[in-house]
Amino acid sequence: MTFTAEQDALRDSVRKLLDREAEPWPELCEQIGVAALAVPERFGGLGAGTTEMQVVAEELGRVLADVPFLGSAVLAVHAVLATGDSEACERLLPRFAEGVVGAVAWADADGRWSVPACHVTESTVDGEAHYVLNGDEAEIMLVMADGSLYEVSDFRAVRTPAMDETRRLARVAFDHSPARLLGPVDLTALRDVACAVLAAEQAGAAARAFELTVEYSRQRHQFGRPIGGFQALKHRMADLHVLVETARSAAYAAPESSRLAAVAKVHCSEALATVAGEMIQLHGGIAITWEHPAHRYFKRAHGATWLFGSPGEHLGRVRPPLS
CATH class of the missing domain: 2.40.110.10 (Butyryl-CoA Dehydrogenase, subunit A, domain 2)
Structure with a gap:
């Protein structure tokens, strides 16, 4: 991009x-x-x-x-x-x-x-x-x-x-x-614009949730070293990075067609939900306190998923019709 x-x-x-x-x-x-x-x-x-x-x-x-x-x-x-x-x-x-x-x-x-x-x-x-x-x-x-x-x-x-x-x-x-x-x-065209902008919002939220998680993994220590240095967590971070980047790409491609708007709605909803869920898991107990922002990203992920229609509804617009 x-x-x-x-x-x-x-x-x-x-x-x-x-x-x-x-x-x-x-x-x-x-x-x-x-x-x-x-x-x-x-x-x-x-x-x-x-x-x-x-x-x-x-x-x-x-x-x-x-x-x-x-x-x-x-x-x-x-x-x-x-x-x-x-x-x-x-x-x-x-x-x-x-x-x-x-x-x-x-x-x-x-x-x-x-x-x-x-x-x-x-x-x-x-x-x-x-x-x-x-x-x-x-x-x-x-x-x-x-x-x-x-x-x-x-x-x-x-x-x-x-x-x-x-x-x-x-x-x-x-x-x-x-x-x-x-x-x-044209209700479909209007909703496509809304979904394209919402997808960008979701991509931004996912990116920030990922950044906060990476920062925390460098600060929290277990067994005398930052948890971000453990191989298993590196793999999870790599997967989240891919989700964030592909969500951003899908969002900015959404205005090109109605089908891509549906793709963005589906993928960005799932990406934010996954990143926010992993944010909760990787932060541990602090993530479920009111003082930490993790729970807010998790809640935004859930609410945004259903706004302008569920991912399942939009997935039906992505799949080609059966011959």
Whole structure:
């Protein structure tokens, strides 16, 4: 993989800001413009591509940043763009570019993203969407229903407890809520973009979990020597290194096609889960304490695995059809 000088500079800027800011979202928007990345220039954005969004997501994944980037700057922005509605783009995208939080209500209680949870009857939306990214803090609520995107202002959003406390999810209910049609949306294409960016986030989290594990193996001593010097652990570290590198490659290849987006979702989910699990094992007892970050990477791995559909569901898109 090769990156441009601008992409490397973006990565460096995001990493430095995340290192110094406890609540990074305002600064990410004001100083770097991450909320405006996917917004075309004519709507007040930066007009960047998917790779730039992945660069940011990879850095956010490294520190498990609790910010509305994936749900708002990626999913909500691309959902509006996918409608092709010029009026909606002119009205909503400049607000997203400024950092206003948007959310897309989509999945049902079983975590299915292939069919929207809500439905429309005579310009009103009914239903309850689950696992809505940043749904409880969204100023702009978008709803996927019957193959189209709607804007709704009357809704009830409640943050739902999640094992991964660094991912803000909500349950959003609609009861004959007046809905404004924005336009039809290709659900598969929209989910592919979300999966590609999520895969980069997972790759970043896996890389950092691996780095922390390697560092610990050099510090912890058994039988008078660092545990990282034992042959068995060297083999395990080598396997984890391969997983991290292949996950990163799969993530950045994801935008090339729908099939590669599915490959990235499957492989990056499994890679992060494996690395996080090994992180727990190789750290020993300290890894299950609240003070150590290992448990947070493990929880992020579990939650991210099911976001936008399970690996098993996406694996069905990777396998060629039986003749």
